[in-house]
Amino acid sequence: MKYLIFGVIGIVFLASCATDDTTYEVGSDFIENNIQVRVIDTFSIKAGTFKLDSLITSGTNRILVGNVVDEKLGSISAKSYLQLITSSFSISTDAVYDSIGMVLNYDNYYYGDTTKVQTYTLHRIKETVAPADDATSFYNTSSLAFDPAILGQLSFTPRPNKSTDSLFVKMDDVLGEDIFNKIVDNDINNTDDFLQYFKGLVIAPDTSVNSHVLGFNVQTTASTVGNSSMRLYYSIKDDDSEDNDYYIDFVISSATQQFNEIKTNLSNTIVGEFEDEEEIKLSTSTDNLLFAQGGSGITARIEMPSIKRLAELYENASTLSAELTFNPLKRTYNDDNPLPESLLVYVVDHKNRIIQQLTDIDGNTASAILVEDTYEFNEDTHYSVNLSGFVEQILNSETDLNYALMIQYPNYSKEVNNLVIENNASTNKEIKLSVKYLNY
Known part of the structure; x- marks a missing residue:
C-alpha cells in the first residue's frame, strides 16, 4: 500500500515534489482502512524581491533623518x-x-x-x-x-x-x-x-x-x-x-x-533598480537572496505554485497543518540591524497587489515568527509561518488564484531596517513548505 502511494506522489508532483514524503496510516488495525496522514515538504518555491510603488509615511509621529549605505541594498x-x-x-x-x-x-x-x-x-x-x-x-x-x-x-x-x-x-x-x-x-x-x-x-x-x-x-x-x-x-x-x-x-x-x-539608490547592487511594482527580481538572479526593507518598499515575495496540485491526489482530503520556514542570511543582522521577533505576511496577487493579511486556518492573523538558534553559531535561526489557512484557501478555490506571500517589517512605514533571506540549496538554506495532509 505504501509503495503504491509513493508511486502516485512521484507522478503527480514530478515537476514540483520529490518522492521522499512521510506517510502515516491511521487505524491500521481496521480492515481496508484508507485514512492516511501525509507530510509533504518538497514543494517548488519561486522566491524573489519586488518594490512597492509607495508607502504612507505621514501620521507616524516619527521624524526619520539620516543616510546609510548597505553592501547589498x-x-x-x-x-x-x-x-x-x-x-x-x-x-x-x-x-x-x-x-x-x-x-x-x-x-x-x-x-x-x-x-x-x-x-x-x-x-x-x-x-x-x-x-x-x-x-x-x-x-x-x-x-x-x-x-x-x-x-x-x-x-x-x-x-x-x-x-x-x-x-x-x-x-x-x-x-x-x-x-x-x-x-x-x-x-x-x-x-x-x-x-x-x-x-x-x-x-x-x-x-x-x-x-x-x-x-x-x-x-x-x-x-x-x-x-x-x-x-x-x-x-x-x-x-x-x-x-x-x-x-x-x-x-x-x-x-x-x-x-x-x-x-x-539600487543602481550598483545585485538587485538593481525596479521599473515598476510588477517587476520581480528572482532570487536565482540575486545570488540566491531576497530582500525586505522598511521605508523603501523593497519587499520579499514567496510563491508556491504547486500547492494547487495537492487536490489532484485524492477526492477527499484536508490540510491538518502547513508551515513555511526561511532563514535570514548570517552576518546580515546584528545589534545595529537586529532581527524582529515577527514579520508581517500579506497575500498578494500576480501583480503584487495586496489582497489581505495572512490568516491561519481558524481565521487568526498569521505572522512570520522568529525562532532563534541558542547555539553558538546560530546555524538554525529561522522564521516560521503558519500557512494552514493559505493552503486551504488555494485548494478550496474553484479558480487558480495565483497568489503569493509578501514579507515585510512590522513598522515598515516608519523604519528602514533591512532583512536578507537566503534561498540556496547548496547551503541547505532553502525556503521550505511542509504540509501535513489528511486523505480519506
Missing part, C-alpha cells in the same frame, strides 16, 4: 518635512528676543552605525504642506519645494538609547527675530497668519556620509514629554531687573502634516 536616505504651529501668539512688549532652534528628542529608534558623525541641515519649505493630486496622505516618494539656504546646521554623534537626551539645532537669528517681532507687533496673531509667513521646515542629512538613520518623537501637543519642536526663546526683565527666561514651542499641526521622504 545600496544607499537609503531619509529627510523629514514638518508643518509647525503654536497655540501661543502673545509676547509682552517688554520681552527681548534670545534665540531660536529645533529641539529633536530621540524616540530610541536607530539603524546603522551610531558611532559615526552625521550633519543635519534645516531648510524653509516654500509651498503649502498638502498632499499632491488630491491624495489624503504623504508617501515615502513625496517631497515639497524648499529653500536651499541653510537655516541651521549641526554635526553630532548620536546617543539614541537615551530617551531623555535630545539634539538642539541652532537656527538663523534673522528668522527668529522676525517671528518674534511679528508676534509682539500683532502682525501674526493666529495659525493662518503664521502658516502664511512660515509654511514649514525640512530636516535633511548629509547624504555623502555613510552613518545612520535616527528616529525622533514628534507630537501635536507642546506639553508632551519628549516632544520635538521648533523653540523660540525670549526673556523679560522683572521689577528687580533680573531676566526671566521664556519660550514658545512650535509643534506639528497634525500627525498627517509631517512626513518622511525616503530615497534609495
